[in-house]
Amino acid sequence: MAVATGHGGWCPVVRWDRYRAVKTATTNRPGGLRRIQAGQSRRIARNATPACARPLVGYSQNEHRLSAPFDKATQGRAKRALGKALGLTQFGVNVTELAPGAASALRHWHSHEDEFVYILAGEAVLITDEGEQVLGAGHCAGFPAGVENGHCIVNRSDEPVLLLEVGSRDMRDEGHYPDDDLHCPAGRYQTPGFTRKDGSAL
Template identity: 45%
Template sequence: MPKLDLAAIPQTNATGYPPPFDAAVEGRWYRRLAPVAGLSLMGASHCTLLPGAYSSQRHWHRGQDELVVMLAGEAVLIDDTGETPVAAGDVLAFPAGEANGHCLHNRSETPCVFVAISAGSREADSGEYSDIDMVFDADGYARKDGTRYPAQRIP
């Protein structure tokens, strides 16, 4: 059936980020939509950011496009151009290979909800985190000098 039952999809706040980078996303709760829907050529997650939470560390992808559709509440998009308020109905696009580190921060007093969609090979993807000493690839995380962190990316 094409209509997904969100309540039946497990929700988690798991992250593969190594400490101390994991603390910023403790209030990010998500449901992986693509596997439940049988989608294999794209990723999709239904995300809720609690007040104060970040969607991720500020990052960009070499091999995956990202699209975010805001469903409820408000957040602040933080990217290389500065800060932009976003709210329900807004759509954000991040083309693969564009080195514009980005994330969302919920500075409001209520949760915000969005759907994050990715397209491109996760196995061939890599990227960088703009504000911290971390890069990623299919195997996990490393410092910018190549030294691996003892952490794995969450599928």
């Protein structure tokens, strides 16, 4: 697991608000600074060949919803599956909002999928085998496939947390939950579902 708090080279710097798409985007490219105003970015989106979508509107992801009592930790979590909405199949992209007290997931790790999280707004707590670490806007964390270090992000603040999640999509992937009698078998993109660790039904 790796956490970064800064940028190297050049990268996009995007300012978000809670319920609207990108307001401004500033790109620090070699040779100067270029600012794209909101009106320009909307015109670009309308004229672009690839599918485009407003990132915070109307793409709820519910296919991996857990049943009680395992769903308690994620109550107050709102996911929007942008990758799915845009027809992407090789990796997933979610914008997730965590209400105060909500978690991104139960603590887990993936057998075959890399996972990346970037905090867009708010302050959250990352929980791993090493303990807890506070992440604020601009912080990011990476979880390589096959590393047996369960992780989740919890909002313990009084304000919503907005985060970007990116992960590979591999039909071989299994989700392991070290703190719960829960297992996510391979093939969940075709047949979503969870079992107990011994393979029996929940």
